[in-house]
Amino acid sequence: MSVADLDEQQHRLVLTAHPLQRVGAYALAELAGAEEPEKVTPEGFNTAVAKMTADAIRAAKVRDTKRPEGFWLKVSLSFFPNSKMNHNAQLKKSDEELAAGIRAWRSPPEPASWPGVRCVLCGREAVGFYGKVDVPLAESHLYRNTTPRGHAGLALCWPCVCSFHALPYGCRLTGGPSIALHSWDERFLARVVSRQVERNHQHIVLGRAADKIPAREVVALHALRHYGERLTAGVELLVFSNNNKGQTLEIHSLEQPLAEWLRKTARRPELRQGFAALLRAHAGPKSPGVVGLARNAFHDPERIPAACARYLADRFDRSGLVPSDAADLAGLCSSFAIEVMWMKENDLAEIKATAHGVALLLSRETSAGKLREFHSTLKDPGRMQAWLRTRAVEWTLNPPEGADRPLLGSRAFQLLFDTGSDNRAWFHRQLLFVAVLEELHRLGWRPADGAAVAKEITEEDQPLGEDDTKYLQGEESL
Numbered sequence: 001m002s003v004a005d006l007d008e009q010q011h012r013l014v015l016t017a018h019p020l021q022r023v024g025a026y027a028l029a030e031l032a033g034a035e036e037p038e039k040v041t042p043e044g045f046n047t048a049v050a051k052m053t054a055d056a057i058r059a060a061k062v063r064d065t066k067r068p069e070g071f072w073l074k075v076s077l078s079f080f081p082n083s084k085m086n087h088n089a090q091l092k093k094s095d096e097e098l099a100a101g102i103r104a105w106r107s108p109p110e111p112a113s114w115p116g117v118r119c120v121l122c123g124r125e126a127v128g129f130y131g132k133v134d135v136p137l138a139e140s141h142l143y144r145n146t147t148p149r150g151h152a153g154l155a156l157c158w159p160c161v162c163s164f165h166a167l168p169y170g171c172r173l174t175g176g177p178s179i180a181l182h183s184w185d186e187r188f189l190a191r192v193v194s195r196q197v198e199r200n201h202q203h204i205v206l207g208r209a210a211d212k213i214p215a216r217e218v219v220a221l222h223a224l225r226h227y228g229e230r231l232t233a234g235v236e237l238l239v240f241s242n243n244n245k246g247q248t249l250e251i252h253s254l255e256q257p258l259a260e261w262l263r264k265t266a267r268r269p270e271l272r273q274g275f276a277a278l279l280r281a282h283a284g285p286k287s288p289g290v291v292g293l294a295r296n297a298f299h300d301p302e303r304i305p306a307a308c309a310r311y312l313a314d315r316f317d318r319s320g321l322v323p324s325d326a327a328d329l330a331g332l333c334s335s336f337a338i339e340v341m342w343m344k345e346n347d348l349a350e351i352k353a354t355a356h357g358v359a360l361l362l363s364r365e366t367s368a369g370k371l372r373e374f375h376s377t378l379k380d381p382g383r384m385q386a387w388l389r390t391r392a393v394e395w396t397l398n399p400p401e402g403a404d405r406p407l408l409g410s411r412a413f414q415l416l417f418d419t420g421s422d423n424r425a426w427f428h429r430q431l432l433f434v435a436v437l438e439e440l441h442r443l444g445w446r447p448a449d450g451a452a453v454a455k456e457i458t459e460e461d462q463p464l465g466e467d468d469t470k471y472l473q474g475e476e477s478l
């Protein structure tokens with residue numbers, strides 16, 4: 001390979017299998033004004049690197065991370081600790097010396113010093129070995145001071161090193177651990193990173209501190225719901241710090257069907273209608289619904305329909321009326337079952353048929369007590385089974401008008417109570433309860449004693465909390 005080709009190669013970005021390198025490469029492309037990393041020209045590459053170097057020099061000259069404009073300097077300690085940008089010994093130097101040190105740090109090593117090995121990420125010629133100063137998580141803190149000289153870490157080519165230098169531009173910066181969103185859906189990653197680079201202008205170029213975020217998972221939820229295209233891959237939330245005080249990396253994943261469902265609920269009108277109710281269902285005494293929903297999505301998605309069931313039951317308990325948003329939430333739970341849990345349409349129909357029967361029976365009651373009793377069996381499958389069996393016998397002996405099938409078919413029984421590992425009986429029981437409330441709402445059932453309570457309370461449409469209201473307002477333009 002000629003010297004010119006080699007030089008060209010060291011100015012061309014490539015995407016590798018390393019998620020943080022990929023986020024950095026997209027950020028560098030955005031700084032270079034290119035649509036994607038592969039389209040960055042050598043001139044664009046140089047421009048972007050020059051911008052990053054200028055930003056690092058400006059931040060270092062602040063010298064004090066506690067000053068109002070010292071945010072980027074403070075954050076740099078979690079990306080490039082002990083670098084020429086923030087090492088104590090550097091900060092005591094004159095502005096000129098400081099700038100020269102940073103420029104040297106951000107310039108490629110002379111070819112004579114290249115180690116003659118390949119970049120571990122992309123396989124091109126490496127320009128040196130890189131460790132913690134340039135690459136987050138390249139070494140564990142346990143080995144920090146014991147790495148032999150000359151073996152500081154990973155063999156990397158210059159464009160891969162620069163991708164790591166650009167990584168902070170593509171992350172949500174908090175002042176503490178940083179948050180990166182990654183996906184193998186290239187279009188989504190390009191979009192998310194380019195928006196983040198724009199926003200980080202305030203923090204990196206202007207030095208303004210970032211707002212506190214309610215929860216890191218919300219960053220992902222927000223990005224998903226503002227994305228207009230179909231997602232073709234899952235999404236990972238990487239929370240990391242390369243700080244000397246402790247290196248951390250947490251990875252939380254969202255599978256593609258759930259990521260796509262969360263996105264679609266912002267777009268499809270019939271699902272969007274219930275989203276405010278979904279937030280209300282996830283609100284806790286101290287935390288907004290958007291936090292509860294985002295956390296459930298990442299950590300335990302099956303809790304999403306469970307939260308809906310609990311919320312509807314609580315509201316019924318308080319007002320004695322079937323909540324008016326029961327139908328909206330039931331619609332969301334059904335689409336969740338089909339699109340996220342891959343439940344078969346026929347199976348969902350079986351559960352709904354049982355729910356229809358249960359609602360018919362309950363609607364003949366004038367007291368709210370029977371519905372409360374049915375709800376209490378959710379905690380105890382044995383009792384729910386006994387409850388349904390007793391009603392099934394009554395149903396057979398004295399079928400309601402128009403009843404042309406048993407209350408509890410064998411498939412529904414299996415779905416609700418079979419404890420086999422491939423059956424999500426618990427999830428199906430939550431669906432059943434939500435569907436019962438949906439039917440009762442459709443039937444217009446108003447228990448006599450419930451109405452008395454309702455007179456006092458009137459049907460309180462629990463208002464959304466302040467944070468959730470703001471969140472929804474932010475989505476109005478979608």
Ligand SMILES: [Zn+2]
Pocket residue numbers: 119120121122123124156157158159160161
């Ligand atoms: Zn490389």
